Amino acid sequence: MRGPRRRLPALPALLWLALAPLPGAPGPAARAELRVRVRLPGGQVTEESLQADSRSDCISLELRTADGALVTLTADFRQEVKIFRALILGELERGQSQFQALCFVTRLHRNEIIPSESMAKLRQKNPRTVRQAEEVRGLEHLSMDVAVNFSKGAQLSSHIHNVCAEAKEAIYTREEDVKFWLEKGVDGSMFEVLPQTSDLPDLQRCKLCADRWKPCICSYSLSIEWYPCMLKYCKSRDAGGKVSSYKCGIRSCQKGYTFDYYVPQKQLCLWDEET
Numbered sequence: 312m313r314g315p316r317r318r319l320p321a322l323p324a325l326l327w328l329a330l331a332p333l334p335g336a337p338g339p340a341a342r343a344e345l346r347v348r349v350r351l352p353g354g355q356v357t358e359e360s361l362q363a364d365s366r367s368d369c370i371s372l373e374l375r376t377a378d379g380a381l382v383t384l385t386a387d388f389r390q391e392v393k394i395f396r397a398l399i400l401g402e403l404e405r406g407q408s409q410f411q412a413l414c415f416v417t418r419l420h421r422n423e424i425i426p427s428e429s430m431a432k433l434r435q436k437n438p439r440t441v442r443q444a445e446e447v448r449g450l451e452h453l454s455m456d457v458a459v460n461f462s463k464g465a466q467l468s469s470h471i472h473n474v475c476a477e478a479k480e481a482i483y484t485r486e487e488d489v490k491f492w493l494e495k496g497v498d499g500s501m502f503e504v505l506p507q508t509s510d511l512p513d514l515q516r517c518k519l520c521a522d523r524w525k526p527c528i529c530s531y532s533l534s535i536e537w538y539p540c541m542l543k544y545c546k547s548r549d550a551g552g553k554v555s556s557y558k559c560g561i562r563s564c565q566k567g568y569t570f571d572y573y574v575p576q577k578q579l580c581l582w583d584e585e586t
């Protein structure tokens with residue numbers, strides 16, 4: 312039986328929504344932030360934090376899930392890197408620490424989310440509105456078969472040092488993404504291939520493993536419930552009849568992820584018992 316949940320520290324400031332800039336609002340090179348109210352799948356309402364910094368060409372999104380975990384997505388457009396961090400509430404009565412931190416690092420594709428400069432200009436007309444995504448994108452199931460060395464991670468993205476500070480021993484990525492970054496000149500010494508079932512025939516999925524102290528393959532799922540995935544364009548016609556297009560809003564999306572990764576003991580993956 313699960314023990315009582317303990318709340319993590321309060322959410323930091325958040326950000327974003329309707330593309331018209333406000334008087335006195337920060338320019339495109341400024342850091343911007345906004346709070347958005349979002350409905351979770353179970354009907355609960357949470358507050359989502361979005362931050363954009365066009366100087367460093369990155370965005371950050373943070374929300375608290377229904378089970379109390381704090382999930383952060385950082386998109387580093389300059390380095391083509393996407394960082395997911397989860398701070399998961401621990402169960403002290405089962406020998407866990409107050410919270411457990413995980414970082415998953417993957418390649419960022421340019422069309423996944425709107426640019427940082429556009430994000431920095433977003434404003435919402437009604438901050439009390441509870442929002443749901445217009446488009447549900449398919450679940451992505453990723454095998455995170457490589458560990459990232461925290462002390463060298465800044466070579467991949469400078470944001471790893473801050474975002475993954477609590478997860479120094481639990482930063483994971485994929486071999487196929489590593490190949491892409493190596494081709495860009497990233498130092499390969501920061502990566503270490505993790506054991507897989509092909510290497511250890513007795514390696515089970517954690518939810519099938521009875522021994523809490525044996526290594527296993529853990530699964531962790533998270534969902535980004537609402538984020539600006541595309542820009543919307545409207546058309547206007549001038550006095551001479553010439554038609555032009557301009558940015559007039561955003562399209563919002565929801566996307567879920569499941570990450571599979573090696574843990575040296577099931578004790579680090581107790582939530583997988585409950586799936």
